[in-house]
Amino acid sequence: MPIIEIVLSAVTTVLFERLASLDLLKFARSQGILTQVTKLRNVLRTIQAVLNDAETKQIRDEAVNQWLAELRDLAYDVDDLVDEIATEAFAHELKLESEAATTSRVRTFLPTCCSNFPRSVGLKLKLGPKIEEITARLQDIAKLKDDLGLRINPEARSNTGTERMTASLVDEPHVYGREKDKQEIL
Numbered sequence: 317m318p319i320i321e322i323v324l325s326a327v328t329t330v331l332f333e334r335l336a337s338l339d340l341l342k343f344a345r346s347q348g349i350l351t352q353v354t355k356l357r358n359v360l361r362t363i364q365a366v367l368n369d370a371e372t373k374q375i376r377d378e379a380v381n382q383w384l385a386e387l388r389d390l391a392y393d394v395d396d397l398v399d400e401i402a403t404e405a406f407a408h409e410l411k412l413e414s415e416a417a418t419t420s421r422v423r424t425f426l427p428t429c430c431s432n433f434p435r436s437v438g439l440k441l442k443l444g445p446k447i448e449e450i451t452a453r454l455q456d457i458a459k460l461k462d463d464l465g466l467r468i469n470p471e472a473r474s475n476t477g478t479e480r481m482t483a484s485l486v487d488e489p490h491v492y493g494r495e496k497d498k499q500e501i502l
Contacts, residue, residue: 324384324387325364325367327395328363329364331360332357334402335353335356335398336357339405340398340401347439349447352444352448353401359455360454362458363457365468366461366466366468369468370383370384370464370466373465386457390450390457401443
């Protein structure tokens with residue numbers, strides 16, 4: 317297995333797990349970017365599904381090799397974006413905790429929607445375009461997979477007939493180390 321594919325598979329798996337984390341999804345929902353994060357996760361899932369086929373074809377096809385290199389670079393950009401979202405989520409959580417500890421009487425009279433409005437709009441304006449841009453780039457790469465003839469998990473389909481059968485029966489001639497016990501019983 318080539319190094320590019322190993323790294324790419326590991327990075328996409330970690331990214332997918334991070335994008336599916338409950339804390340990140342909760343923060344994305346509160347900031348109005350949940351739809352964009354979900355779309356990003358779905359496109360990443362589609363690409364992740366064809367990585368096995370790309371691995372087998374990259375040796376023979378330079379275009380697939382180039383596709384994997386572009387995808388690897390983009391995966392690092394997605395990783396940076398997820399780091400930025402996680403950092404914003406952590407900063408948001410810290411700010412909420414500090415505000416809760418130092419809430420003034422005046423602040424208790426203001427509805428929370430009014431006090432949180434500028435921050436959530438600012439984050440949506442800051443992160444929204446970045447998520448959209450990276451999602452568009454991922455979608456472009458996902459479209460190229462069809463042009464390259466990459467298929468979803470072809471190894472899983474081809475191995476269905478060659479799987480080992482399992483049974484609880486023991487093939488007696490191949491049991492080793494129990495000859496003495498067998499002689500005692502007979």
